[in-house]
Amino acid sequence: MDTHAGGDVSRIVTAGIDTLPGATVRAQMEYLRDDADGLRRLLLEEPYGIPEMSVDLLVPATHPEAVAGYIIMEVMGYPIYSGSNTLCTATAVLEMGLVPKQEGIQRFKLEAPAGLVQIEARVHDGVVESVTCEGLPSYIDTYRDSLMVPGVGEVTYSIAYSGGFYALVDAEALGFKLTLDEEAELSACAYKIVEAIKAKRGFSHYTLGDVGPLPFLHFMGPEEAVGEGYTRSRSATYVHPGVICRSTTGTGTSARLALMRYEGRLELNDKLETVSLRETGFIGTFTGTHQEGAYQVVENTITGRSYVLAESTIVINCEDPMVRCGELHHILSDRHRDANAG
Structure with missing residues (x-):
């Protein structure tokens, strides 16, 4: 799900990646950074993305109070926190139904690499009109x-x-x-x-x-x-x-x-x-x-407010010389791995 907050485009990856090793979202981020950086590069570099974008990978929360975890990927690497990415991820979680929308103010927590983040969303007529998140x-x-x-x-x-x-x-x-x-x-x-x-x-x-x-x-x-x-x-x-x-x-x-x-x-x-x-x-x-x-x-x-731009499936074609599949195979889910073995 592609979204933007204040003009910053965040691509929310909702499926297609295996469960990552690590007892915390921070540890899973470190695994991506050290052993599977191909995902970040794939989605932020040509032909799939541009350096001005960000990517947020949804992962299962490791903290019992959080509804989901997310790992932030940007052109400079893996920040442990980002306000615009958090606004976008919170909106996507609501739009996906991972947290069912309710009229008025609703509160839930996400787990960033920096730790738990309190979210307060304002919903009117089914539209997420604003999101307030904790700054670090x-x-x-x-x-x-x-x-x-x-x-x-x-x-x-x-x-x-x-x-x-x-x-x-x-x-x-x-x-x-x-x-x-x-x-x-x-x-x-x-x-x-x-x-x-x-x-x-x-x-x-x-x-x-x-x-x-x-x-x-x-x-x-x-x-x-x-x-x-x-x-x-x-x-x-x-x-x-x-x-x-x-x-x-x-x-x-x-x-x-x-x-x-x-x-x-x-x-x-x-x-x-x-x-x-x-x-x-x-x-x-x-x-x-x-x-x-x-x-x-x-x-x-x-x-701030985040807007949904698109919902799509990204096709990874390993025959494409611009795609480095060798940096991706070990984290792609079986269905994606088999379909795109190239």
Whole structure:
């Protein structure tokens, strides 16, 4: 089932893959990453996909409170959490009937590689009008550091963790208005900044430890107060060389909330609406805070809407020279393996 949230297309894989080894969804994700990366590559590379897409593989939940598990696959690898992918997966679970739709508000839990995720869906006349999901606990690792970036100049940035490490930069200070015509230039600028920060230092999570080099950058536009406790800001998120997310991203929005709270500009239940280059948006809500060692950790939720684009069967033809079946055979279900042995 192909879906999108805020413009980010997520392909939800609902069948055709064998049960993966691993006692948790996190362990199953690690198995895919280390031993069966062919599925991610198949669905995100030509001829089946494009780097701007994401893939979410539905798997049986390993936690008794969850209705399903899901493994997130993106061009940069296997994030343990993603807001837009969670919104899309939750919508697909309802549209498939895995969780029967009920009018009004209904709540259930999914299991991401990061752990249990509380979902709240609003259904009206059988339509999933919005989904609210928990954002990961987010915090500021580095506040207003600066460095000289070749081809850009001196850049001031903060680093947040919200499911991945984000560099947060002021778009106006870099000459951007965050309009669609700037997309390619935003991507090129973000690449230079991210590479410069990676060359300077790495980052470590307070419990997860080393989660790899800095992957993401979030451009922050001017903030506009549109109501009491409600702020709106244009935003753009870089996730991979050449790729600016179609949406503002849930984790990018969570990172912004962490920064605003760090600066003392958020009160409980305050909201931030981030608006993308394509005029789509997510709403982040500050729901609490707690201390983890030296870090003030922000609890939050992300609200958005996901739309179903298509339901289809993907045919894997092993005679196609662009398909690497050798990286797939050991996880395809028997029916798919036999039909496409090629």
